[in-house]
Amino acid sequence: MDKSDKIRPTKDEDGIDRSGFLECMTWAGTGVLWALAGGLPQAMGLSTALAAETPAAPFTFLQISDSHVGFSKPANPDALATLREAITRIKELPKKPSFMIHTGDISHLSKDIEFDNADQLIKEAGIPVFYVPGEHDLLDDGQGKSYLDRYGKGSKGAGWYSFDQQGVHYIGLVNVVNLKAGGLGNLGADQLQWLQDDVAGLSAETPIVVFAHIPLWTVYPDWGWGTSDGAQALALLKRFGSVTVLNGHIHQVMQKIEGNIAFHTARSTAFPQPEPGKAPSPGPMKVPAGDLRKYLGIATVDFVRGGEPLAIIDKPLAG
Amino acid sequence: MTFISFGISRMAWMASPVLVGLLLVAAPQLAAAATSEVTVKIANFTFSPADLTITPGTTVTWVNNDDIPHAVVETEKTFRSKALDTDDKFSFTFTNPGEFSYFCSLHPHMTGKITVKK
Numbered sequence A: 001m002d003k004s005d006k007i008r009p010t011k012d013e014d015g016i017d018r019s020g021f022l023e024c025m026t027w028a029g030t031g032v033l034w035a036l037a038g039g040l041p042q043a044m045g046l047s048t049a050l051a052a053e054t055p056a057a058p059f060t061f062l063q064i065s066d067s068h069v070g071f072s073k074p075a076n077p078d079a080l081a082t083l084r085e086a087i088t089r090i091k092e093l094p095k096k097p098s099f100m101i102h103t104g105d106i107s108h109l110s111k112d113i114e115f116d117n118a119d120q121l122i123k124e125a126g127i128p129v130f131y132v133p134g135e136h137d138l139l140d141d142g143q144g145k146s147y148l149d150r151y152g153k154g155s156k157g158a159g160w161y162s163f164d165q166q167g168v169h170y171i172g173l174v175n176v177v178n179l180k181a182g183g184l185g186n187l188g189a190d191q192l193q194w195l196q197d198d199v200a201g202l203s204a205e206t207p208i209v210v211f212a213h214i215p216l217w218t219v220y221p222d223w224g225w226g227t228s229d230g231a232q233a234l235a236l237l238k239r240f241g242s243v244t245v246l247n248g249h250i251h252q253v254m255q256k257i258e259g260n261i262a263f264h265t266a267r268s269t270a271f272p273q274p275e276p277g278k279a280p281s282p283g284p285m286k287v288p289a290g291d292l293r294k295y296l297g298i299a300t301v302d303f304v305r306g307g308e309p310l311a312i313i314d315k316p317l318a319g
Numbered sequence B: 001m002t003f004i005s006f007g008i009s010r011m012a013w014m015a016s017p018v019l020v021g022l023l024l025v026a027a028p029q030l031a032a033a034a035t036s037e038v039t040v041k042i043a044n045f046t047f048s049p050a051d052l053t054i055t056p057g058t059t060v061t062w063v064n065n066d067d068i069p070h071a072v073v074e075t076e077k078t079f080r081s082k083a084l085d086t087d088d089k090f091s092f093t094f095t096n097p098g099e100f101s102y103f104c105s106l107h108p109h110m111t112g113k114i115t116v117k118k
């Protein structure tokens, strides 16, 4: 598909077009954008999107992920420096996002100094931040106590919670604790029960945004890229017209749309990982120093009431 | 030539009468510190050897050769390492016979097994 292409499927009577959701997945060099309008996806290349006259969005939020502060191996000798670049980009955004979601692996080894350095920098963005932990954030002696002390206020269990912002219901899930040998990410019975209760009173028209570290859909089980009971969580959200799932962990952009659920993973701000199965292991991808910033980045999400598109634009640190 | 395993040193023993004498003299001391050592390498998100059989008293040392931290956790919590950064090591001495399945708590698709047999 040409990068100037745009897809606007026709609506069914209920306003939801269920055909061809996956037909358009446009990669336009530096980024990709897709939009979800009441379950109606639109996809276009980033250059088209940036040039298009979009109605003023009442609010935007931002996703960053996998900052791995403390990481210093090839191809990134200083993960704090690339996080700083990401934060600088955020500060330069023409429209200040309402808040930021960090989908985990804030730190590399859960050291206090790593959390401190990350906090110090992220604070500079000047917007509220909502966190979920990655497996690298639970490596302290208390196996997650540090994380909960810092980021877990008001959360349940290992750090899950929900909140509402301008008519959208956000759910932060934790799928990196009590992992079982040979298994994938895991939510557990307690969290699933909580989720069921959490969404019980919501009308099906409420847009839902779910975020968690490991993808809730199965990306590549051989590398543990999936969540064993993720399908049970998604089943609880089936009745909603618009569900957006934001994940990290795999350090690359990946997306798909299934029914009314749109999945999206964000880039890391620290180091890239290979495409599924394209390397002997999911270890850090060693890219030439000059290319590193093409593989790192942030994602902004526009939510426009009325037209209701939920548009995610991934922005690499360098084109 | 280094004899780190007692199974191997016994074979050398039979082959060399001179060595037998030496070893017999040293025997009481060595028996008290009866250890042999085996290394399990962690590389490319894999334990190798993933399946290992040892005798009681053997110390197994895991070494992380990856650029990403791993951890070694026994399924029944018999042992649990901290996160091992690059080149970090973790050792555990197996005194009792049995089967010990373990995995990486960060990347649970990484699994291994130690069988301790007399």
Ligand SMILES: [Cu+2]
Pocket (backbone or CB within 6 Å): B069, B070, B071, B104, B105, B106, B107, B110
């Ligand atoms: Cu691991």
